Amino acid sequence: xxxxxxxxxxxxxxxxxxxxxxxxxxxxxxxxxxxxxxxxxxxxxxxxxxxxxxxxxxxxxxxxxxxxxxxxxxxxxxxxxxxxxxxxxxxxxxxxxxxxxxxxxxxxxxxxxxxxxxxxxxxxxxxxxxxxxxxxxxxxxxxxxxxxxxxxxxxxxxxxxxxxxxxxxxxxxxxxxxxxxxxxxxxxxxxxxxx
Amino acid sequence: xxxxxxxxxxxxxxxxxxxxxxxxxxxxxxxxxxxxxxxxxxxxxxxxxxxxxxxxxxxxxxxxxxxxxxxxxxxxxxxxxxxxxxxxxxxxxxxxxxxxxxxxxxxxxxxxxxxxxxxxxxxxxxxxxxxxxxxxxxxxxxxxxxxxxxxxxxxxxxxxxxxxxxxxxxxxxxxxxxxxxxxxxxxxxxxxxxxxxxxxxxxxxxx
Numbered sequence: 432x433x434x435x436x437x438x439x440x441x442x443x444x445x446x447x448x449x450x451x452x453x454x455x456x457x458x459x460x461x462x463x464x465x466x467x468x469x470x471x472x473x474x475x476x477x478x479x480x481x482x483x484x485x486x487x488x489x490x491x492x493x494x495x496x497x498x499x500x501x502x503x504x505x506x507x508x509x510x511x512x513x514x515x516x517x518x519x520x521x522x523x524x525x526x527x528x529x530x531x532x533x534x535x536x537x538x539x540x541x542x543x544x545x546x547x548x549x550x551x552x553x554x555x556x557x558x559x560x561x562x563x564x565x566x567x568x569x570x571x572x573x574x575x576x577x578x579x580x581x582x583x584x585x586x587x588x589x590x591x592x593x594x595x596x597x598x599x600x601x602x603x604x605x606x607x608x609x610x611x612x613x614x615x616x617x618x619x620x621x622x623x624x625x626x
Numbered sequence: 627x628x629x630x631x632x633x634x635x636x637x638x639x640x641x642x643x644x645x646x647x648x649x650x651x652x653x654x655x656x657x658x659x660x661x662x663x664x665x666x667x668x669x670x671x672x673x674x675x676x677x678x679x680x681x682x683x684x685x686x687x688x689x690x691x692x693x694x695x696x697x698x699x700x701x702x703x704x705x706x707x708x709x710x711x712x713x714x715x716x717x718x719x720x721x722x723x724x725x726x727x728x729x730x731x732x733x734x735x736x737x738x739x740x741x742x743x744x745x746x747x748x749x750x751x752x753x754x755x756x757x758x759x760x761x762x763x764x765x766x767x768x769x770x771x772x773x774x775x776x777x778x779x780x781x782x783x784x785x786x787x788x789x790x791x792x793x794x795x796x797x798x799x800x801x802x803x804x805x806x807x808x809x810x811x812x813x814x815x816x817x818x819x820x821x822x823x824x825x826x827x828x829x830x831x832x833x
């Protein structure tokens with residue numbers, strides 16, 4: 432008989448609760464590391480400064496279709512902002528369903544509306560400078576717009592891949608034919624030895 | 627390997643010096659590959675009558691489950707290992723962002739571990755390999771797609787559904803972002819599912 436120091440149902444239940452709690456805590460106090468060379472997933476110092484200077488809650492209403500790429504991009508920025516300031520909250524609305532809400536805020540097209548107190552600011556371009564500008568405007572912060580970085584700057588020393596025909600053929604030959612064949616050979620050898 | 631090699635060749639010829647496309651494609655392929663790997667783990671033992679023998683061995687049930695998981699995971703790592711050659715190609719012809727690629731491999735290992743744990747659970751639940759494969763593929767696909775329903779439900783329900791899906795967690799890894807919440811997600815789900823599997827096997831023992 433297997434040694435049955437089994438976790439009883441109660442112990443099992445508490446372990447599941449513990450797992451859920453650990454997830455909740457790690458989600459709430461999330462720590463993340465941007466490993467990209469160009470820090471593509473990190474906020475600029477100006478955005479971080481604007482977030483740190485927030486004194487009142489900022490609610491961001493996002494009006495995008497769920498499959499809109501701009502929502503994915505916006506959500507990426509908003510999640511990063513939330514990791515710096517818990518005064519920022521956001522909510523996605525389907526513009527086809529919540530068209531009246533869009534009209535109430537005078538939003539002319541799909542985009543975001545920043546709300547803080549009685550101040551509102553519309554954002555249609557989903558990029559970091561526009562979002563940072565919106566934050567500073569509704570929080571009445573001063574910001575030198577010339578310092579805003581528009582896009583992540585690629586490292587000029589890194590050259591893009593540009594293979595010639597021979598190189599492409601070599602890569603194709605090795606990755607599609609040679610490497611799979613090596614593994615098939617290993618599998619056949621193992622099978623033969625076990626026969 | 628053949629199809630992954632094709633995907634890699636297409637990405638490298640298009641000028642992309644990363645493995646993001648390869649990882650994304652491979653991650654989707656795992657949904658079919660992993661169930662085929664894991665279905666025999668418990669089912670074959672049960673069919674051959676060796677499961678009862680194994681359960682009478684002087685080991686805990688959870689040790690048996692962990693052993694099955696490690697065996698499948700080791701094979702998965704072995705199957706993933708040839709893709710390191712792609713890294714050599716990228717280093718030779720370009721200047722790949724190595725930390726991002728390593729983060730992608732970490733994501734692949736976590737995703738594979740999660741799918742393997744689901745496969746082991748399905749294998750413990752079912753009496754036939756075909757049924758176990760169907761259950762495993764169905765559960766994995768449901769997990770993968772559950773995040774789509776987050777847009778139907780707003781508020782906390784939508785957030786929970788999105789969090790449950792491995793897609794956003796996996797895509798963070800292959801995009802070069804390592805988040806504590808993603809690591810905790812994969813670890814906790816793998817451990818939780820293996821716990822449930824252990825509990826199910828114990829119930830079979832006492833039936």
